[in-house]
Amino acid sequence: METENQISRADIDAIIAPFRGRKGILIPLLQKMQERFGYVPRESIEPIAEAAGVFPVEVYGILTFYAQFYLEPRGRHTIRVCQGTACYIMGGKDILDHVCGKLGVQVEETTKDNRFTIERVACLGCCGMAPVVMIDNDFYGRCTVQKMDEVMENYK
Numbered sequence: 001m002e003t004e005n006q007i008s009r010a011d012i013d014a015i016i017a018p019f020r021g022r023k024g025i026l027i028p029l030l031q032k033m034q035e036r037f038g039y040v041p042r043e044s045i046e047p048i049a050e051a052a053g054v055f056p057v058e059v060y061g062i063l064t065f066y067a068q069f070y071l072e073p074r075g076r077h078t079i080r081v082c083q084g085t086a087c088y089i090m091g092g093k094d095i096l097d098h099v100c101g102k103l104g105v106q107v108e109e110t111t112k113d114n115r116f117t118i119e120r121v122a123c124l125g126c127c128g129m130a131p132v133v134m135i136d137n138d139f140y141g142r143c144t145v146q147k148m149d150e151v152m153e154n155y156k
């Protein structure tokens, strides 16, 4: 995965090239772009629109409609703190505030060192383990702020 500063028009064109002249390329092309960079760089929107034969505004529409796409660089790890009712009541809000405070970011932001992106999520379907946090694909139940401090150390 490359960082934002390294993205050139040549990189973008190289990703688009195999898709040119084909139908139904918009979503596969956006997926490919995100796979390569970890997000869909804004400078790629116009070339993508041109290749797909749509207006840039339509590309933005797709990007904002589908939660799978990101317009900003992401951290190496994503912390998802459940704010569903059960988790909220059991201290999920304190955990979210603690994690944000500790990392110096707001929800939906990424730390300056690109280590973590923080997200607030609704019920993860395991309310009996509230409050619940996921880091990448790892699940942590009955979280406390102390437990969060410990587990976050495992993600560099």
Ligand code: FES
Pocket: 082, 083, 084, 085, 086, 087, 088, 122, 123, 124, 125, 126, 127, 128, 130, 131, 132
């Ligand atoms: S409310 Fe958090 S898992 Fe259901």
